[in-house]
């Protein structure tokens with residue numbers, strides 16, 4: 001049977017609230033929709049959700065096809081409200097993870113497009129979730145909600161929000177719309193303000209903290225790296241396993257424990273490009289880095305260097321597990337394996 005036919009058959013057999021997942025495990029009975037599932041975070045989060053809920057209860061969607069399919073997938077443009085609505089009804093979706101967005105650095109290349117994509121998709125998700133009685137919605141916000149007026153060290157949860165980028169503006173607006181739908185309609189929307197996310201599984205999609213992923217790929221291939229931020233630019237960061245665990249823990253927390261319905265501040269670690277290079281040199285002493293700051297420096301300069309996440313800690317028990325050196329060790333181990341197996345170069349990925 002051709003692969004596409006098998007995928008369609010498997011979907012029709014198993015991706016239904018009436019059927020058990022085919023892997024025989026006892027799974028949670030939810031039908032999950034992930035939007036923007038092929039991105040840096042979406043690809044890892046989708047796999048994690050499939051571990052929890054079962055492969056055929058998690059429908060991955062994106063505007064572009066995946067590099068490789070590992071479960072049900074459909075092309076979906078989240079700006080197309082009717083298509084999204086059809087899919088939510090057809091698959092009896094009970095939870096939506098809305099990850100699709102144009103990120104901070106890419107957004108500055110075409111601000112109006114970034115605003116349109118980020119806001120149209122967000123409002124489609126909220127309105128369809130309300131109309132179709134979707135039980136829970138997740139949408140990631142970002143430290144990009146903060147701007148120059150915010151206190152840069154240990155930035156509090158409730159701080160003045162005057163972002164420098166159209167991406168940040170769209171995240172502030174998205175948070176307020178989420179809060180509005182929660183208060184007015186009781187829609188259970190939850191959100192985290194992710195710092196820069198670093199992982200070995202996927203490449204970043206046009207953000208200001210992308211250097212912190214790229215640098216490991218260059219280092220493991222024994223190539224020098226030119227960083228687009230200054231050596232002393234301190235930014236808040238989080239290792240992917242912590243980011244995924246935070247997302248799952250927030251979504252599992254009892255609703256009555258959550259006091260924040262905009263995005264929760266979330267912290268992991270803070271470091272500069274010079275410090276990550278130093279951490280890498282513990283394992284690869286010959287690694288070389290040079291600095292050529294570009295337009296992303298101004299964005300980074302407007303963001304906090306560290307975040308106060310005490311409300312996330314208090315409300316749902318958030319604790320990060322990785323610091324810079326623990327992350328470096330894990331990243332390099334996984335990337336060494338990857339390049340040994342696949343031999344791809346940074347440009348191929």
Ligand code: NAD
Pocket residue numbers: 035036037038039040041042061062063064076077078079098099100101102103117121140141142143193194195196197198203204205206207209
């Ligand atoms: P990414 O750019 O890697 O992935 C976004 C995905 O959305 C892409 O696969 C893209 O094809 C898809 N997409 C774009 N427009 C779409 C549309 N109209 N309909 C459907 N899919 C569409 O981004 P990411 O790094 O995985 O980020 C995911 C979410 O997390 C975003 O909302 C982002 O703002 C947020 N976030 C990410 C970081 C980070 O460091 N990666 C930090 C803070 C917040």
